[in-house]
Amino acid sequence: MTNTATGIIRALNSGIKHIATKRFTLRYPEEKLKFVGDGYQFDPSTGVGIAGLKGRHMLFHDHCTGCQLCSIACEGVAEAIAMVKVPDQQQQNKKSIMPQIDYGKCVFCGLCVDACPFYALYMTNDYELSSFSKEGLIYTPAQLAVKPYVEQDSEIIITKWGATHG
Amino acid sequence: MTVELPPGLALQKVDERIMTLNVGPQHPGSGHMRIIVQIDGDYIVACDPDPGYVHRGEEKMAEYRNYITNIPHLERPVIHDSCNALYPYVLGVEDLLGIEVTERAKYVRVICSELNRCIYTMYWLAIYGIFLGHSTMFMWPAGDRELLIDLMEKISGARVTHSHFVPGGVRNDLPPNFEEVCLRQVNYFEKRIKEYAAVFYDNPILISRTQDTGVLSREDAIRLGTTGSVLRASGVDYDLRQKEPYDVYEELDVHTNVMKEGDSYARSKVPWLDMMESCNIIRQALQKMPKSGSVRVKLKPNPKGKGLDSVYKRVESGRGSLGCYIVSDGKVEPYRLKLSVGSFRNLIALPYLLKGEKLGNMPSVYWSLNYWPVEADR
Numbered sequence: 030m031t032n033t034a035t036g037i038i039r040a041l042n043s044g045i046k047h048i049a050t051k052r053f054t055l056r057y058p059e060e061k062l063k064f065v066g067d068g069y070q071f072d073p074s075t076g077v078g079i080a081g082l083k084g085r086h087m088l089f090h091d092h093c094t095g096c097q098l099c100s101i102a103c104e105g106v107a108e109a110i111a112m113v114k115v116p117d118q119q120q121q122n123k124k125s126i127m128p129q130i131d132y133g134k135c136v137f138c139g140l141c142v143d144a145c146p147f148y149a150l151y152m153t154n155d156y157e158l159s160s161f162s163k164e165g166l167i168y169t170p171a172q173l174a175v176k177p178y179v180e181q182d183s184e185i186i187i188t189k190w191g192a193t194h195g
Numbered sequence: 196m197t198v199e200l201p202p203g204l205a206l207q208k209v210d211e212r213i214m215t216l217n218v219g220p221q222h223p224g225s226g227h228m229r230i231i232v233q234i235d236g237d238y239i240v241a242c243d244p245d246p247g248y249v250h251r252g253e254e255k256m257a258e259y260r261n262y263i264t265n266i267p268h269l270e271r272p273v274i275h276d277s278c279n280a281l282y283p284y285v286l287g288v289e290d291l292l293g294i295e296v297t298e299r300a301k302y303v304r305v306i307c308s309e310l311n312r313c314i315y316t317m318y319w320l321a322i323y324g325i326f327l328g329h330s331t332m333f334m335w336p337a338g339d340r341e342l343l344i345d346l347m348e349k350i351s352g353a354r355v356t357h358s359h360f361v362p363g364g365v366r367n368d369l370p371p372n373f374e375e376v377c378l379r380q381v382n383y384f385e386k387r388i389k390e391y392a393a394v395f396y397d398n399p400i401l402i403s404r405t406q407d408t409g410v411l412s413r414e415d416a417i418r419l420g421t422t423g424s425v426l427r428a429s430g431v432d433y434d435l436r437q438k439e440p441y442d443v444y445e446e447l448d449v450h451t452n453v454m455k456e457g458d459s460y461a462r463s464k465v466p467w468l469d470m471m472e473s474c475n476i477i478r479q480a481l482q483k484m485p486k487s488g489s490v491r492v493k494l495k496p497n498p499k500g501k502g503l504d505s506v507y508k509r510v511e512s513g514r515g516s517l518g519c520y521i522v523s524d525g526k527v528e529p530y531r532l533k534l535s536v537g538s539f540r541n542l543i544a545l546p547y548l549l550k551g552e553k554l555g556n557m558p559s560v561y562w563s564l565n566y567w568p569v570e571a572d573r
């Protein structure tokens with residue numbers, strides 16, 4: 030009987046300690062987590078990626094040749110990429126087609142980035158993609174060319190009072 | 196005219212004492228599955244687990260995708276343990292294609308795999324806690340696994356489905372400064388999970404609810420073909436990381452945690468002890484890892500198998516042995532792919548364990564099997 034009582038008191042006690050420790054919860058959206066680098070990138074010359082968050086894609090119009098390799102890579106994954114005509118004439122892009130990504134389908138695996146041999150498709154730290162309509166999730170090549178504005182600075186800090194986001 | 200109905204659908208004869216009860220598939224305590232229990236008063240007389248509600252056809256789907264685009268969907272069965280879910284597939288494809296992986300990539304894989312094991316186990320522990328009515332044990336693991344999710348996010352760029360392992364190594368190298376951050380967060384994580392002893396594992400209320408319920412003897416555990424923590428909780432010292440080391444596990448010092456009791460309490464405690472072992476392995480791997488070098492072997496765009504060939508690889512996942520059998524016929528897609536998962540093998544033990552138990556003990560026995568419905572259905 031005394032064993033049971035001490036056990037319960039010990040359990041309560043270990044919980045009570047936590048009144049004094051700092052709160053671990055991240056207060057999103059006031060605080061946003063900081064990520065390493067500018068997003069997942071891939072270097073076709075070495076065949077190895079560069080660590081970063083797999084968020085919204087970014088397309089460099091001056092590199093994309095319209096080769097469709099990204100779209101072919103995505104075919105077996107989510108069929109999220111469609112090649113569409115673009116109005117701007119780029120010298121390296123004879124057919125004037127560029128990827129358009131449907132974020133209603135994309136699973137953010139980044140295999141399209143691995144497939145692009147011309148340093149044209151990267152991923153960024155932007156993950157806030159919600160929209161009121163399905164069409165709003167389809168990003169045209171022009172929208173993909175915009176570098177997102179992200180303000181992320183919160184990191185996990187470990188002190189002797191426990192871990193917290195700050 | 197009589198129509199033969201499948202066993203699950205057949206009408207039961209109404210008995211005066213026995214009542215048939217469907218637990219699930221919408222019941223939050225059952226996961227995505229149905230457990231048909233027959234109760235006599237408060238005691239379970241028979242139990243028939245009925246999985247299959249989240250069958251996704253992963254194995255069939257794999258026959259229509261090439262070796263690279265198979266990666267994202269094959270980790271979906273257990274998104275919390277996605278590195279381990281992908282591990283046997285990646286090892287198998289490397290064998291089929293004859294790829295030799297670099298040393299650093301192997302260490303990175305081991306670190307990812309151990310981090311994922313802890314992330315999965317913490318999620319499972321949170322569920323186990325809440326179904327025993329211990330809401331602190333839901334909040335704490337759900338919060339503390341954030342430390343490791345943060346590490347995985349730094350490595351792979353995704354919080355749950357990492358798609359990080361590929362045939363030939365891993366997708367990208369560790370970010371700069373990673374060793375230091377990893378060591379700090381893993382050490383703190385270990386300190387935190389040790390605190391669970393006072394609040395959960397030594398808690399007399401938990402002990403009285405789980406001790407001596409659903410006892411699985413050593414012989415039965417082997418006979419029924421259970422695996423992972425269920426097998427180790429019944430006193431069988433069997434861990435694939437030790438018995439059939441893959442990648443660099445043979446260079447690391449892996450201890451297994453074995454308990455003899457075989458009851459729900461032992462089955463819930465072994466994964467917790469395993470997490471501490473995982474922290475040890477991560478620390479060792481960080482120390483022994485080559486400090487630089489390539490992590491990914493460059494493959495041809497659409498790698499093909501070499502003629503008719505088959506391979507079977509298995510790894511120790513968070514739920515026990517996870518095997519992957521791949522048959523290749525020299526095309527870019529696998530000819531056949533079959534997964535053998537720990538969840539399904541552990542589920543077989545459920546009818547044996549629940550017979551004669553009280554209905555109130557069902558959650559503690561069921562979740563102690565370290566069972567993940569989606570993985571069992573594939």
Ligand code: SF4
Binds near residue numbers: 109110
């Ligand atoms: S990240 Fe994956 S799912 Fe998304 S567009 Fe690229 S290949 Fe398709």
Ligand code: SF4
Binds near residue numbers: 093094095096146148
């Ligand atoms: S983004 Fe890259 S892979 Fe896709 S069409 Fe342009 S150049 Fe080709």
